[in-house]
Amino acid sequence: MSKHQLKARAEHLYIREGKGVTEISKMLGLSTSTVSRWKREGDWEARHKDVHTSLSRIAEKLIILLADEVDQMEALDNANVDKVTKAVKSITTLDKEVDMLGSTVLVMENYGNFLQQKYSGFFGKFQQTLPDFLIYMREKYKTQ
Numbered sequence: 001m002s003k004h005q006l007k008a009r010a011e012h013l014y015i016r017e018g019k020g021v022t023e024i025s026k027m028l029g030l031s032t033s034t035v036s037r038w039k040r041e042g043d044w045e046a047r048h049k050d051v052h053t054s055l056s057r058i059a060e061k062l063i064i065l066l067a068d069e070v071d072q073m074e075a076l077d078n079a080n081v082d083k084v085t086k087a088v089k090s091i092t093t094l095d096k097e098v099d100m101l102g103s104t105v106l107v108m109e110n111y112g113n114f115l116q117q118k119y120s121g122f123f124g125k126f127q128q129t130l131p132d133f134l135i136y137m138r139e140k141y142k143t144q
Contacts, residue, residue: 108133
């Protein structure tokens with residue numbers, strides 16, 4: 001793999017799969033200092049947080065947590081049944097909202113892979129501007 005491919009793979013492993021720097025360095029045959037530098041330069045930590053705290057992921061986790069409550073609904077009184085029902089309705093609404101940050105990260109990741117494969121000359125510039133763009137998007141949509 002080329003340096004750009006290794007960096008993109010390391011980035012994917014960290015951001016999307018939640019692998020640590022040491023694990024990534026072993027998997028890809030890189031030094032931990034190289035992976036750490038890429039992580040710092042690309043602001044991978046913030047991007048990892050954006051992906052894993054997206055609205056749809058939160059909704060998925062809440063639905064799983066409520067599944068146990070729904071299974072036990074026979075044991076719940078009317079007030080608690082009402083609370084669970086309202087929570088499910090809120091989660092459904094939350095899940096339908098536009099998940100701008102998660103979508104942005106996913107689209108930019110795929111666009112980066114496309115550039116790397118088809119237009120490697122543009123890929124370096126893309127990598128330089130991507131962290132600033134993601135910070136911009138996080139600031140713009142962080143309260144939504």
